[in-house]
Every structure is written in structure tokens, then in C-alpha cells.
Amino acid sequence: MEPTRIPILRQALFTVKHIARLFNTKTASTMRSSLLLAALASTTLMYAQQRDTIPATRTDTAVARIFQLGEVTITAMRPAPGQDRVTAATMEAQARMDVVQAMNLLPGITATSFGRRNESMVTVRGFDLRQVPVYMDGIPVYVPYDGYVDLGRFTTADLAAVDVSRGFSSVLYGPNSLGGAINLVSRRPEKKFEFDGAIGSINDNGYRANLNLGTKQKKFFVQGGWSYLHRDAFILPQGFAPTLTENGGQRENSYRTDGKINLKLGWTPNADHEYVLGYINQQGAKGNPPYSGADAQNSMLTKPRYWQWPQWDKETYYFLSNTRLSTKDRLRARLYYDRFKNEVDSYDNATYTTQNKPYAFQSFYNDYTIGGGIEYGTTWLPKHDLKVALQYKSDVHREHDKGEPVQRFEDNTFTAALEDSYRITEKLLLIPGVSFSTLDNARAEELGEAPNTVVDYPAAGAMQAYNGQIGLFHYLKGDHRLGASVSHKTRFATIKDRYSYRMGTAIPNPTLDPETALNYEVNYQGKLYTKITLYGALFLSSITDVITSVDNVEPGKSQMRNAGRAEHRGVEAGVQVDIRKNLLLVANYTYIERRNLSHPEILFTDVPNTKVFGSLRYRPMERLQLLASAEHNSSRYSTSYGTRTGDFTLVNAFVSGRVWKYASVELGLNNVFDTNYSLVEGYPGEGRTFLITLRFFNNH
Numbered sequence: 001m002e003p004t005r006i007p008i009l010r011q012a013l014f015t016v017k018h019i020a021r022l023f024n025t026k027t028a029s030t031m032r033s034s035l036l037l038a039a040l041a042s043t044t045l046m047y048a049q050q051r052d053t054i055p056a057t058r059t060d061t062a063v064a065r066i067f068q069l070g071e072v073t074i075t076a077m078r079p080a081p082g083q084d085r086v087t088a089a090t091m092e093a094q095a096r097m098d099v100v101q102a103m104n105l106l107p108g109i110t111a112t113s114f115g116r117r118n119e120s121m122v123t124v125r126g127f128d129l130r131q132v133p134v135y136m137d138g139i140p141v142y143v144p145y146d147g148y149v150d151l152g153r154f155t156t157a158d159l160a161a162v163d164v165s166r167g168f169s170s171v172l173y174g175p176n177s178l179g180g181a182i183n184l185v186s187r188r189p190e191k192k193f194e195f196d197g198a199i200g201s202i203n204d205n206g207y208r209a210n211l212n213l214g215t216k217q218k219k220f221f222v223q224g225g226w227s228y229l230h231r232d233a234f235i236l237p238q239g240f241a242p243t244l245t246e247n248g249g250q251r252e253n254s255y256r257t258d259g260k261i262n263l264k265l266g267w268t269p270n271a272d273h274e275y276v277l278g279y280i281n282q283q284g285a286k287g288n289p290p291y292s293g294a295d296a297q298n299s300m301l302t303k304p305r306y307w308q309w310p311q312w313d314k315e316t317y318y319f320l321s322n323t324r325l326s327t328k329d330r331l332r333a334r335l336y337y338d339r340f341k342n343e344v345d346s347y348d349n350a351t352y353t354t355q356n357k358p359y360a361f362q363s364f365y366n367d368y369t370i371g372g373g374i375e376y377g378t379t380w381l382p383k384h385d386l387k388v389a390l391q392y393k394s395d396v397h398r399e400h401d402k403g404e405p406v407q408r409f410e411d412n413t414f415t416a417a418l419e420d421s422y423r424i425t426e427k428l429l430l431i432p433g434v435s436f437s438t439l440d441n442a443r444a445e446e447l448g449e450a451p452n453t454v455v456d457y458p459a460a461g462a463m464q465a466y467n468g469q470i471g472l473f474h475y476l477k478g479d480h481r482l483g484a485s486v487s488h489k490t491r492f493a494t495i496k497d498r499y500s501y502r503m504g505t506a507i508p509n510p511t512l513d514p515e516t517a518l519n520y521e522v523n524y525q526g527k528l529y530t531k532i533t534l535y536g537a538l539f540l541s542s543i544t545d546v547i548t549s550v551d552n553v554e555p556g557k558s559q560m561r562n563a564g565r566a567e568h569r570g571v572e573a574g575v576q577v578d579i580r581k582n583l584l585l586v587a588n589y590t591y592i593e594r595r596n597l598s599h600p601e602i603l604f605t606d607v608p609n610t611k612v613f614g615s616l617r618y619r620p621m622e623r624l625q626l627l628a629s630a631e632h633n634s635s636r637y638s639t640s641y642g643t644r645t646g647d648f649t650l651v652n653a654f655v656s657g658r659v660w661k662y663a664s665v666e667l668g669l670n671n672v673f674d675t676n677y678s679l680v681e682g683y684p685g686e687g688r689t690f691l692i693t694l695r696f697f698n699n700h
Contacts, residue, residue: 127179293682
């Protein structure tokens with residue numbers, strides 16, 4: 001064996017041994033053999049290729065090919081990395097292991113948390129996930145009941161990119177894109193055989209592993225991905241002051257386990273046809289850390305929740321196709337079935353063993369969505385790229401507490417959309433779009449007065465919504481573009497908005513109208529002196545018919561109503577500078593103001609006015625990469641009555657070394673200075689975190 005191989009093998013064996021030592025829980029037992037096989041495979045490759053030398057090439061661990069059939073983009077407006085898209089290479093380099101962490105790199109995006117449910121989310125220019133739906137390869141994956149989805153459950157190891165559309169998003173996405181849309185785009189192989197994977201540890205109580213395999217043959221391709229992420233708990237900063245429900249050190253009840261399988265089989269009989277069958281299986285479990293703040297008005301202070309989620313599972317089957325009918329006509333189709341199963345258990349106390357108190361329960365969701373769409377595109381008209389799309393989906397929500405009958409809700413949604421890209425001149429592009437959507441509540445049930453019975457709500461009429469937008473983009477001399485857009489977007493009320501009693505404190509309102517937003521934007525992007533890339537945008541959103549809770553509709557009870565007007569306005573800016581051949585600076589800035597015009601005394605929560613992000617990448621040699629990043633958030637409101645979190649700055653550092661043709665070792669330190677911070681008051685963030693990862697790959 002060559003001397004240079006010994007440190008590599010020693011490091012690999014040390015990492016595998018360290019991870020294996022952590023595998024002492026029952027939930028991880030089924031994953032041990034897979035991880036050890038992956039480690040053995042990478043070690044075997046080292047021996048098999050010991051005559052190879054380490055090439056003086058890029059230190060990027062892998063290049064994930066975009067699955068273009070899974071994109072939803074406006075023609076000639078492809079997402080720009082660093083502004084609208086986070087690529088797999090960036091996610092890996094900065095150890096962004098879930099979608100929230102990845103999206104937080106972009107301007108206009110704010111990482112948030114719903115602490116009471118331990119759900120990780122983002123806002124897009126101040127709009128939450130009910131107003132900015134989430135898709136996987138263009139297929140909706142948000143939860144039918146409330147429109148939200150816990151993005152912390154979506155790991156990034158199998159993704160090629162995360163795309164974000166703000167305001168001016170394609171009408172082909174479908175309904176509810178009031179403030180934009182988020183699309184998680186998977187991978188597509190481009191070689192006869194390609195692989196990449198990783199095994200690693202997180203502090204001394206967590207581990208991660210993933211493996212992606214793909215093959216592209218003459219008339220078909222196969223892509224498979226597996227990932228697993230486990231944390232016993234996250235570590236609080238040393239500056240955290242203990243409370244009655246949290247003594248510091250490891251955060252109480254903060255465990256998480258997330259596994260995912262992503263498979264695709266594609267048939268490509270020729271360059272003009274592509275047909276894909278896909279399957280995604282996610283299985284998650286998590287704890288819900290108790291409130292540990294000091295807000296006297298927060299009911300969690302005296303009545304903390306002791307919740308756990310033993311099941312957070314999603315399963316998706318889908319079919320995608322692209323058929324070129326002629327040189328000017330094409331047809332795309334999507335069919336899908338998405339299932340969501342969820343269980344939350346409420347316990348008596350912090351032992352999480354008994355359920356005897358009146359507030360203790362076991363609650364179950366068993367939801368599914370079935371739907372599809374067809375899109376016809378043509379360039380038959382000169383200078384036009386016209387698309388027409390029809391979509392239909394049925395959302396079914398089924399819920400019950402243990403010992404109670406199942407309540408069922410069903411919404412059926414239909415959308416017709418038309419979008420055009422009109423090339424007025426070589427430098428001037430006009431993009432109009434219109435859509436029409438209907439929402440019909442086919443079924444809604446509630447518990448009856450008699451024990452173990454359900455009764456129907458009175459039938460609610462169908463709701464309608466119209467959307468329209470137009471954008472004008474001028475391509476200047478050189479690599480510069482000016483743009484301006486106006487969009488009228490809507491969001492239907494969710495099942496929860498319309499029918500929830502909110503544990504006896506609210507009155508349902510099945511006749512809620514859609515929310516409406518007018519989004520205005522002017523933007524610029526361009527390149528100066530070949531080494532400086534700039535981006536800037538000014539935006540204003542005027543929101544009417546805001547669905548908001550109105551207090552004391554009846555004594556002591558509230559109701560969701562279309563009773564609000566609001567305004568979001570702000571600025572985004574970004575810059576990328578190739579300072580030297582081996583030194584790259586990336587930075588972005590976001591400023592946003594949100595105003596409650598109807599009820600100024602009710603404050604908007606979870607979004608800071610100012611967010612700044614920057615990273616500096618240095619390559620002293622081809623095989624070594626050093627990366628440092630910093631993020632600053634100003635303070636934000638956690639409650640509508642004025643409780644705030646403090647501002648904070650987080651610094652992260654990473655080192656990546658290409659130790660062999662097919663392997664690299666990465667070291668990371670998140671929250672380098674162990675800053676004590678919170679996204680939501682009473683729910684502290686993670687302290688200093690050490691990561692070590694061994695990657696193996698051939699798809700660079």
C-alpha cells in the first residue's frame with residue numbers, strides 16, 4: 001500500500017467506528033448494515049484504485065444534474081444560483097442538511113420556527129408556507145389540512161437544487177401561490193454509472209448518511225437515493241440560563257430521526273420523449289422541546305406542552321412525461337398520489353410516560369392527495385412560447401383522537417392557466433400569465449353530540465379565484481438585465497382556516513373568501529468586469545381580504561374572517577465577487593417591513609426587518625477548500641402583542657480536503673462563537689456544533 005493511503009484509510013475507519021459507536025438506539029438498528037456497507041464500499045474502492053494519484057482538480061465533492069422534467073420555470077427566466085436557486089454543491093459545501101437551512105442562504109428568505117409544534121419553516125418576503133406552497137419536482141407536498149409543511153423533515157442529500165420564486169412565479173404552479181412558490185428539484189444521472197454518498201457524525205450524539213446511485217443508458221435511466229439523519233438532541237449554548245423546563249446542556253425532548261428513499265425510473269426512447277415513474281418515502285419522528293421562556297402572557301409558561309411525534313411520514317408516487325408532438329408543439333403531464341401520516345402524543349409531564357391528565361391525548365392524521373395536470377406548449381406563433389395547462393387535485397384530510405371516530409374533510413381544486421413568453425425584440429421580453437381556480441369542499445365532518453358519532457357541516461359553496469401577472473424584461477448591452485413585474489395572486493382558505501374549533505376557542509367559518517395580493521417588483525441583475533455579479537430588487541405587496549382571527553365574535557370565542565389588509569415592502573441585494581482565482585466572496589442583504597393596515601396594534605411575527613448573509617471561500621491549493629460564512633438577523637416579534645427575540649449573528653466555518661480521486665473529508669463548525677439566540681422567544685437555538693463527514697463520489 002502506498003504511504004499516502006494510510007492516513008486516508010485511518011480517517012475512514014475512525015469515522016465509521018465513531019458513527020457505529022453511536023448506533024445504540026433501536027430506531028437506528030436497521031440502518032447500521034447500510035452505513036457499514038457504504039463505508040466498506042468506499043474503502044474497497046480505495047484499495048482497488050490505489051495506483052491512482054490525487055488529481056489537481058476541483059474540490060467540489062459532486063455535481064448533481066438537474067432533473068429538468070421536475071422544474072416549473074417561466075421560459076427564458078431560469079433560476080439564478082445564489083438568487084433564486086441553491087444548488088447541491090452549495091448545500092454540501094455549507095453542510096445544509098435540510099431545506100430550511102439551504103433556503104436561508106438566499107435573499108428574501110427568513111428561517112422561522114413554529115415552536116409550539118417544533119416545525120421548521122421559512123417565509124418568502126414575509127409570506128408564510130400557506131401562501132408560498134412547496135413542491136417536489138412540481139408535485140405539491142404541503143399538508144392538506146393547514147397548508148403548512150415541516151421543511152425540517154425534508155433532507156437535501158437527494159436534491160439537485162432548491163428553487164424559489166418570489167411574487168412573480170409561474171401560473172403553471174397552480175393555486176395558492178400568493179407570495180411565490182418553492183420547488184425541490186431532484187437529480188438526474190448523466191453517466192453510465194455514477195454515485196455519491198456520505199457518512200458523518202454531528203457532535204457526539206448525532207450521525208448522518210446518504211447514498212445516491214444513478215445510471216444513464218441509451219433509452220432509459222435510473223436514479224436512486226437514500227438518506228438518514230439522526231440526532232439524540234441538540235446542544236444549547238453555554239450562555240443559556242436554565243429555566244423550570246430546561247436545565248441547559250442537551251435540549252430537552254429535541255431528538256429527531258429522518259429517513260428518505262427517492263427512486264426514479266425514466267424511459268427516453270429518443271431526444272424528444274421522456275417518461276418517468278417516481279417514488280419517494282419519508283419516515284420521521286421528533287420530539288417537541290418545551291417552552292423555556294419568560295413571557296408571562298404565554299400560556300406555555302404555566303402549562304407547558306409535553307409532546308412527541310412518533311410518526312411524521314410521507315409517501316409519494318408520481319408519473320411525469322414530456323412528449324414533443326412536432327418541431328413546434330410539446331405536451332407535458334403530471335400524475336401523482338401523495339400520502340401523509342402523522343401522530344402526535346401529548347403526555348402528563350416531562351417523563352413522557354403517562355397520559356392521564358385531561359390535556360393528554362393521542363392524535364392521528366391520515367391524509368392523501370391525488371391529482372394531475374397536463375400542459376401544452378407551442379411556438380407556432382412567431383416570437384411566442386405559449387403554454388396552456390389544466391390541473392386537478394383532491395385533498396383528503398382524516399383525523400381522530402384515540403378512542404374517537406374519524407372525521408373526514410375533502411377539497412377538490414381545479415385550475416386552468418395560460419402563460420406566454422413574447423420576444424418583442426432580441427433584447428425585450430414580455431411575459432403575461434393568467435389563471436382561474438375553483439375550490440369545492442366536497443365533505444366536512446365534526447363530532448356529533450351523541451358519543452362516537454360524526455355529523456356533516458352544512459354544505460359550503462364553491463370558491464373561485466382569478467390570477468394574472470405581467471413582466472417586462474430588458475436585456476441591456478453586455479450581461480445586464482432590467483425587469484419589472486406586477487402580479488395579482490390569491491390563496492384559498494385551508495381546511496383548518498374554515499373548520500377548526502381550535503380546541504373549543506373558535507367558531508368555524510366555511511364561507512371564507514380567498515386572500516388576494518398585488519405584488520409589484522423592479523429588479524436588476526448583471527455582471528461587471530467579468531468578476532462581479534450584482535443583483536437587486538425592490539418589492540411591494542398589497543394584501544387584501546387577509547384571513548385573520550377576529551376575537552369575541554361570541555363571548556370568549558374567535559372566528560377566522562376576511563377582515564384584514566396588510567402591506568409588505570422591502571429591498572433585496574446580492575453580490576458575488578471573484579476576488580482572485582482562488583478567492584470568492586458571496587453576500588446578500590434583505591430589508592423588509594410588514595404593516596398590519598387594518599389592526600396596527602396586532603403585530604406581525606417571525607420576520608426580522610434586516611437579514612445579512614455572507615460567505616468567503618478560499619482555495620489555497622486545488623485539493624483544499626476553506627469556507628467561512630456569517631449571518632446576521634435583527635430582532636423579530638414572537639407574539640402579536642409585542643414579545644421579541646434579540647438580534648443575533650452566527651458564524652460558521654468549514655474545511656474540505658480532496659484526499660483521493662473518489663473521496664473527501666470535511667470538517668465543520670456551526671455557531672463558532674456559541675451564540676445564545678432564538679428564532680422564537682422561549683425556544684432557544686442550537687449552540688456550537690461540530691461536524692465531520694467522509695464523502696465518496698465519481699460524478700464530478
